[in-house]
Amino acid sequence: xxxxxxxxxxxxxxxxxxxxxxxxxxxxxxxxxxxxxxxxxxxxxxxxxxxxxxxxxxxxxxxxxxxxxxxxxxxxxxxxxxxxxxxxxxxxxxxxxxxxxxxxxxxxxxxxxxxxxxxxxxxxxxxxxxxxxxxxxxxxxxxxxxxxxxxxxxxxxxxxxxxxxxxxxxxxxxxxxxxxxxxxxxxxxxxxxxxxxxxxxxxxxxxxx
Amino acid sequence: xxxxxxxxxxxxxxxxxxxxxxxxxxxxxxxxxxxxxxxxxxxxxxxxxxxxxxxxxxxxxxxxxxxxxxxxxxxxxxxxxxxxxxxxxxxxxxxxxxxxxxxxxxxxxxxxxxxxxxxxxxxxxxxxxxxxxxxxxxxxxxxxxxxxxxxxxxxxxxxxxxxxxxxxxxxxxxxxxxxxxxxxxxxxxxxxxxxxxxxxxxxxxxxxxxxxxxxxxxxxxxxxxxxxxxxxxxxxxxxxxxxxxxxxxxxxxxxxxxxxxxxxxxxxxxxxxxxxxxxxxxxxxxxxxxxxxxxxxxxxxxxxxxxxxxxxxxxxxxxxxxxxxxxxxxxxxxxxxxxxxxxxxxxxxxxxxxxxxxxxxxxxxxxxxxxxxxxxxxxxxxxxxxxxxxxxxxxxxxxxxxxxxxxxxxxxxxxxxxxxxxxxxxxxxxxxxxxxxxxxxxxxxxxxxxxxxxxxxxxxxxxxxxxxxxxxxxxxxxxxxxxxxxxxxxxxxxxxxxxxxxxxxxxxxxxxxxxxxxxxxxxxxxxxxxxxxxxxxxxxxxxxxxxxxxxxxxxxxxxxxxxxxxxxxxxxxxxxxxxxxxxxxxxxxxxxxxxxxxxxxxxxxxxxxxxxxxxxxxxxxxxxxxxxxxxxxxxxxxxxxxxxxxxxxxxxxxxxxxxxxxxxxxxxxxxxxxxxxxxxxxxxxxxxxxxxxxxxxxxxxxxxxxxxxxxxxxxxxxxxxxxxxxxxxxxxxxxxxxxxxxxxxxxxxxxxxxx
Numbered sequence: 001x002x003x004x005x006x007x008x009x010x011x012x013x014x015x016x017x018x019x020x021x022x023x024x025x026x027x028x029x030x031x032x033x034x035x036x037x038x039x040x041x042x043x044x045x046x047x048x049x050x051x052x053x054x055x056x057x058x059x060x061x062x063x064x065x066x067x068x069x070x071x072x073x074x075x076x077x078x079x080x081x082x083x084x085x086x087x088x089x090x091x092x093x094x095x096x097x098x099x100x101x102x103x104x105x106x107x108x109x110x111x112x113x114x115x116x117x118x119x120x121x122x123x124x125x126x127x128x129x130x131x132x133x134x135x136x137x138x139x140x141x142x143x144x145x146x147x148x149x150x151x152x153x154x155x156x157x158x159x160x161x162x163x164x165x166x167x168x169x170x171x172x173x174x175x176x177x178x179x180x181x182x183x184x185x186x187x188x189x190x191x192x193x194x195x196x197x198x199x200x201x202x203x204x205x206x207x208x209x
Numbered sequence: 210x211x212x213x214x215x216x217x218x219x220x221x222x223x224x225x226x227x228x229x230x231x232x233x234x235x236x237x238x239x240x241x242x243x244x245x246x247x248x249x250x251x252x253x254x255x256x257x258x259x260x261x262x263x264x265x266x267x268x269x270x271x272x273x274x275x276x277x278x279x280x281x282x283x284x285x286x287x288x289x290x291x292x293x294x295x296x297x298x299x300x301x302x303x304x305x306x307x308x309x310x311x312x313x314x315x316x317x318x319x320x321x322x323x324x325x326x327x328x329x330x331x332x333x334x335x336x337x338x339x340x341x342x343x344x345x346x347x348x349x350x351x352x353x354x355x356x357x358x359x360x361x362x363x364x365x366x367x368x369x370x371x372x373x374x375x376x377x378x379x380x381x382x383x384x385x386x387x388x389x390x391x392x393x394x395x396x397x398x399x400x401x402x403x404x405x406x407x408x409x410x411x412x413x414x415x416x417x418x419x420x421x422x423x424x425x426x427x428x429x430x431x432x433x434x435x436x437x438x439x440x441x442x443x444x445x446x447x448x449x450x451x452x453x454x455x456x457x458x459x460x461x462x463x464x465x466x467x468x469x470x471x472x473x474x475x476x477x478x479x480x481x482x483x484x485x486x487x488x489x490x491x492x493x494x495x496x497x498x499x500x501x502x503x504x505x506x507x508x509x510x511x512x513x514x515x516x517x518x519x520x521x522x523x524x525x526x527x528x529x530x531x532x533x534x535x536x537x538x539x540x541x542x543x544x545x546x547x548x549x550x551x552x553x554x555x556x557x558x559x560x561x562x563x564x565x566x567x568x569x570x571x572x573x574x575x576x577x578x579x580x581x582x583x584x585x586x587x588x589x590x591x592x593x594x595x596x597x598x599x600x601x602x603x604x605x606x607x608x609x610x611x612x613x614x615x616x617x618x619x620x621x622x623x624x625x626x627x628x629x630x631x632x633x634x635x636x637x638x639x640x641x642x643x644x645x646x647x648x649x650x651x652x653x654x655x656x657x658x659x660x661x662x663x664x665x666x667x668x669x670x671x672x673x674x675x676x677x678x679x680x681x682x683x684x685x686x687x688x689x690x691x692x693x694x695x696x697x698x699x700x701x702x703x704x705x706x707x708x709x710x711x712x713x714x715x716x717x718x719x720x721x722x723x724x725x726x727x728x729x730x731x732x733x734x735x736x737x738x739x740x741x742x743x744x745x746x747x748x749x750x751x752x753x754x755x756x757x758x759x760x761x762x763x764x765x766x767x768x769x770x771x772x773x774x775x776x777x778x779x780x781x782x783x784x785x786x787x788x789x790x791x792x793x794x795x796x797x798x799x800x801x802x803x804x805x806x807x808x809x810x811x812x813x814x815x816x817x818x819x820x821x822x823x824x825x826x827x828x829x830x831x832x833x834x835x836x837x838x839x840x841x842x843x844x845x846x847x848x849x850x851x852x853x854x855x856x857x858x859x860x861x862x863x864x865x866x867x868x869x870x871x872x873x874x875x876x877x878x879x880x881x882x883x884x885x886x887x888x889x890x891x892x893x894x895x896x897x898x899x900x901x902x903x904x905x906x907x908x909x910x911x912x913x914x915x916x917x918x919x920x921x922x923x924x925x926x927x928x929x930x931x932x933x934x935x936x937x938x939x940x941x942x943x944x945x946x947x948x949x950x951x952x953x954x955x956x957x958x959x960x961x962x963x964x
């Protein structure tokens with residue numbers, strides 16, 4: 001059985017999200033999941049699991065049309081990684097703290113780990129796998145290689161997506177604007193200084209092109 | 210139950226022995242004698258070489274353990290103790306087992322749990338949601354016991370006991386000369402105490418393992434820095450031969466020391482996979498990663514020095530209490546023992562057990578804490594004596610390793626680090642008297658010096674394989690943890706064979722390949738690069754002989770360059786690389802080995818960081834403006850990736866100095882910031898302007914390339930340099946990191962009060 005979402009919401013808050021899922025025991029269950037704590041059996045009425053219905057969504061990922069059934073609890077990140085096996089987008093914190101899962105949604109950067117998959121219905125998603133044109137890398141990707149703007153590389157897809165979003169909005173960012181534009185991404189190897197260099201170089205190359 | 214000694218003898222810590230260059234196994238005879246490292250001239254080595262696997266990373270195609278999926282794969286999850294100290298009275302798995310989709314439930318623990326996050330049970334289910342739900346259905350009846358979570362409290366006689374004997378245990382002792390005589394000979398005796406917080410590795414990729422059985426053979430894909438350690442650890446834990454286990458790691462999202470051995474959840478994955486007959490993947494959550502896969506332990510270090518008026522050290526004593534949770538903590542005394550000339554030294558270090566997750570090596574274990582203390586102490590001592598802090602360090606400079614009976618360093622460029630760094634930062638700009646500046650925002654300059662090992666591990670093996678079609682493989686069971694291992698393997702092979710790095714196919718990260726040590730302790734490059742060089746030199750020799758016969762000249766007259774073998778006496782005469790390989794009947798494999806370290810010398814890396822900060826005296830906020838990092842690591846193999854190591858070391862050091870602190874609520878024994886929002890790490894907004902300089906010096910004997918390691922060195926002095934700059938800015942040394950605004954304001958307040 002497939003249900004339409006209860007209500008289209010203009011703005012997204014965690015509170016509204018939980019409420020939208022029916023509140024009550026399931027909401028509590030999800031809230032405790034958010035807090036990263038395990039559930040005690042006594043607090044969970046298993047029968048409430050049936051309120052998780054499915055919805056068929058259609059969206060575009062890197063130019064390809066995708067149609068699949070999603071549960072309201074599924075995030076865009078989970079759909080990309082677990083269902084579509086597109087593992088370029090990484091899960092680092094799972095709660096919107098690090099930017100490792102950044103993708104573009106209709107050109108706008110979003111944390112896919114917090115973004116309910118059903119809300120991607122009808123939208124265009126771009127991931128790090130969709131930036132290159134054939135063998136030709138996006139200037140940001142090329143600049144990351146040239147400037148060695150990575151170490152372990154795990155946060156790199158998120159940084160690249162945030163950088164692309166920044167440069168789409170501002171083609172000539174200053175150093176302060178680059179820092180602010182990437183302020184939502186964490187690099188634990190600490191290679192930020194090299195990342196700025198790469199974004200600045202990409203900005204130059206994009207203007208030349 | 211483990212005995213105290215077993216907790217003290219944490220097997221992860223064996224890596225310190227490796228880092229010191231002690232071989233883990235018997236050595237075999239060496240290969241052909243290579244030319245001395247200093248005489249060699251290189252075309253590619255030493256240049257900026259972009260990573261050969263960069264394209265995979267920037268297109269999202271590099272596969273990390275998180276990214277692996279197998280047919281029929283189950284998802285495993287671990288139930289962890291919510292209590293810091295408790296006894297498991299009863300555990301009921303039946304409800305979890307009967308949940309549809311659950312394929313196996315295992316009890317992992319009986320009796321006492323000793324820290325929040327200790328594993329208790331495990332499940333494997335068809336999907337993550339079901340596994341998570343099943344965890345909630347495991348009923349554990351705990352009897353809650355008293356806990357202690359801070360070293361200060363754990364040292365008290367009345368404190369709850371963490372293990373089966375006293376919480377305070379001797380960890381390390383060192384004596385040289387006679388400290389009492391040294392103090393008696395001193396003009397000034399100076400004593401200070403320094404303190405560091407617990408820091409969490411917070412690797413981007415949380416720990417993860419996939420286990421898959423094929424009859425009696427086990428394959429494990431693991432997010433690890435040490436495939437061979439994981440293999441051997443699994444063999445011990447599962448009671449099966451190492452020969453039946455294969456461990457694979459292709460890409461890994463950060464380790465920093467937290468991924469140096471087999472993890473309990475990896476063993477659980479293997480057991481769940483065995484029981485279900487299906488592959489099982491376990492991915493730890495961010496909270497798990499904060500609680501139970503290691504941390505940098507606390508230190509509480511008191512240093513006392515005897516010194517002549519001119520700054521000459523006559524005596525050093527140091528006492529350290531390190532809090533490594535249920536683990537052993539860090540020895541923090543090596544910098545004090547080794548780096549400055551001092552005839553009389555006494556060190557005592559103690560572990561203080563608490564009911565918190567065990568410490569693990571954390572990029573430059575012990576040295577970050579020990580250097581923060583030692584270098585801060587010298588800065589304060591210099592002020593006491595009215596000396597330039599850099600002059601005090603030069604005054605006690607030594608060319609012989611103090612800790613190793615005074616044997617000479619094979620190479621030491623620390624004096625050059627001082628010269629280059631002082632000039633680059635403008636050392637004269639510092640406040641001659643700390644805190645003499647005026648105004649709301651005050652600037653200061655600070656320096657800190659560094660020593661680490663980084664000689665590499667004799668016995669490291671690597672192969673170079675040449676195919677008749679001219680294609681080349683470089684093969685080694687090492688792992689690239691983000692330092693560019695694949696790239697320098699390609700660079701060294703290409704350089705030796707006259708090819709380009711892109712021509713070389715790199716195979717690493719598999720226990721099926723020749724043995725290499727764990728990747729940690731700055732030992733990968735000086736282990737793997739020389740082994741590859743050895744193999745490639747043998748391959749070159751073989752090809753020269755083939756070509757010499759063909760061209761009817763002496764093999765010694767040939768050089769490999771520009772994808773050819775060229776007669777150096779007659780450059781017109783040459784044969785293409787891929788033509789000579791056609792002469793081979795089959796592929797040929799050349800075995801290389803990292804040779805012995807010539808005895809009689811100490812092998813160490815050195816560096817000095819110079820930091821400039823601005824302290825807002827109204828808000829207590831510290832802003833790091835600039836860091837100049839100068840390192841002496843022998844020959845630099847790839848300047849581009851080496852710079853990244855330094856940039857990362859500085860950023861992490863700034864993070865440690867200003868932000869990072871695990872916070873545990875004393876009442877509940879629970880960590881209150883097990884995430885990336887409340888556990889603060891440096892962001893793009895916190896990074897200073899960075900200048901990286903490498904001293905142009907090739908170690909004459911350390912290995913066939915004259916190269917040392919670089920993983921740890923830039924991480925060691927970075928926090929201390931920032932702390933010393935803050936001292937220079939405000940005139941009071943905080944003696945405690947992280948230097949959060951509250952502590953800065955408190956220090957400024959105490960200065961005003963004149964205490």
